[in-house]
Amino acid sequence: MTNTHLVVMGVAGSGKSTLAAALSDKLGWIFAEGDDFHPKANVAKMSAGQPLDDADRWPWLDRIVEWTTGQDAQGHSTVVTCSALKRAYRDHLAAAPGRTVFLHLVGSPELLEERMATRSGHFMPTSLLPSQFATLEPLELGTHGEHGFTMESALPLEEQVARVYRVVGPLESTI
Numbered sequence: 001m002t003n004t005h006l007v008v009m010g011v012a013g014s015g016k017s018t019l020a021a022a023l024s025d026k027l028g029w030i031f032a033e034g035d036d037f038h039p040k041a042n043v044a045k046m047s048a049g050q051p052l053d054d055a056d057r058w059p060w061l062d063r064i065v066e067w068t069t070g071q072d073a074q075g076h077s078t079v080v081t082c083s084a085l086k087r088a089y090r091d092h093l094a095a096a097p098g099r100t101v102f103l104h105l106v107g108s109p110e111l112l113e114e115r116m117a118t119r120s121g122h123f124m125p126t127s128l129l130p131s132q133f134a135t136l137e138p139l140e141l142g143t144h145g146e147h148g149f150t151m152e153s154a155l156p157l158e159e160q161v162a163r164v165y166r167v168v169g170p171l172e173s174t175i
């Protein structure tokens with residue numbers, strides 16, 4: 001049985017944590033919040049309104065791969081949130097054992113700005129949203145593209161969960 005590792009990706013405020021937690025409940029897969037793997041310096045940098053760069057992100061991505069690899073070795077499928085803004089980051093994540101599937105949450109800057117402005121207790125300032133969009137290389141689907149699918153952030157959570165389940169649920173029983 002091949003384990004599936006679902007990476008819920010997208011810019012800040014696109015709804016990754018909300019959807020990934022609900023999917024973990026629905027699928028019974030182990031959940032991890034990608035932000036929890038950030039070195040403290042990364043969170044401090046973002047909190048201070050400075051975007052991360054590649055040098056900041058690679059050690060963080062390594063930690064996520066390490067976690068996924070450990071879960072896979074125990075026979076677990078997983079759901080993890082990770083902005084995974086660039087193709088190179090995703091190729092690194094996809095090199096982990098098991099089957100990696102990317103779910104790219106896509107929303108307009110206006111919608112995501114509004115959601116970030118109204119949520120509380122999160123370190124990420126709304127001012128960093130433009131840099132997130134500027135860095136984003138959207139998931140590349142198609143014949144030689146990446147393995148995954150996209151979904152609208154604007155959809156209600158229940159609809160998102162139902163749609164993902166239709167795609168990913170059957171993978172549980174494939175070899």
Ligand SMILES: Nc1ncnc2c1ncn2[C@@H]1O[C@H](COP(=O)(O)OP(=O)(O)OP(=O)(O)O)[C@@H](O)[C@H]1O
Nearest residue numbers: 011012013014015016017018115119124155156157
């Ligand atoms: N489908 C949805 N419909 C309405 N509101 C949503 C939906 N999904 C998430 N939200 C709300 O939008 C805000 C951002 O969602 P969330 O924190 O899950 O995004 P995120 O991509 O994990 O953000 P970050 O990367 O900054 O941690 C939250 O206040 C959340 O409650």
Ligand SMILES: O=C(O)[C@H](O)[C@@H](O)[C@H](O)[C@H](O)CO
Nearest residue numbers: 011012013035052083084124
């Ligand atoms: O790659 C990045 O720039 C970061 O991962 C950010 O995306 C934040 O961690 C996340 O979005 C929390 O708001």
